[in-house]
Amino acid sequence: MKGYDYFDQSQFERVNFESEKELLIAVSNGVVKQGIIAKKSAMYWSKVLNQEVIFGATHSKAPLVFRMHKHLKPYKHRIDSAIDQVKRDGTLERIIYKYINE
Incomplete structure (x- = not known):
């Protein structure tokens, strides 16, 4: 996500999106293979967009600030x-x- 920092972001190719909604649309349309998104946000946008979400391994856990x-x-x-x-x-x-x- 644009504006977010990830502890190991030098280890993957980063593609920024303006919103979590845009990220899920990009994944569902094959623009990117996968994305990093909070599970509850993904569940919400999956419901709104009527798109199935498959969860992989947890990237990281951190408090919301x-x-x-x-x-x-x-x-x-x-x-x-x-x-x-x-x-x-x-x-x-x-x-x-x-x-x-x-």
Whole structure:
């Protein structure tokens, strides 16, 4: 994905796409043989595009990190608290379930 860094990206030929949707379309159309995408994102786009996805080996596991513009720094604590809350109360899992399974 454009803008993403992969720890061993010098070991493979990199082709950048603007979105995960475009990546899945490129794989399904044979533009590229395979891609690196988060499993839940692939499941969502597979459903939306009605395209079968076959998962290979996991490339890497890393926490999701958000970058914020400096002018938003005063809101960091509130945003972190909101993220913690939706994880704790099950809202995050309900959202993921809705987009992947319904």
